[in-house]
Amino acid sequence: xxxxxxxxxxxxxxxxxxxGASKWALGLxxxxxxxxxxxxxxxxxQRRVQKKKIEVQVxxxxxxx
Numbered sequence: 001x002x003x004x005x006x007x008x009x010x011x012x013x014x015x016x017x018x019x020g021a022s023k024w025a026l027g028l029x030x031x032x033x034x035x036x037x038x039x040x041x042x043x044x045x046q047r048r049v050q051k052k053k054i055e056v057q058v059x060x061x062x063x064x065x
Contacts, residue, residue: 005042009035 012035020027 005039009039 013031016027016031016035018027019030
C-alpha cells in the first residue's frame with residue numbers, strides 16, 4: 001500500500017510543480033488538496049483501525065480469569 005501512496009504523491013507533487021511554475025498559489029492549492037489532505041486521511045484511518053484492534057485486544061486480556 002505504501003508503494004502506491006509514494007507513487008501517487010510523486011505524481012501529485014510533479015503536477016503541482018508544473019502548475020506552480022506559472023501560478024505558485026494554484027500549485028500550492030493543488031499540493032495541499034491532492035497530496036496533503038488525502039495522505040493525512042489515509043494515515044488517520046489506519047491509526048483508527050490500529051487503536052480499535054489494540055482496544056479489543058486489551059478488552060480480551062482483561063476478561064481472562
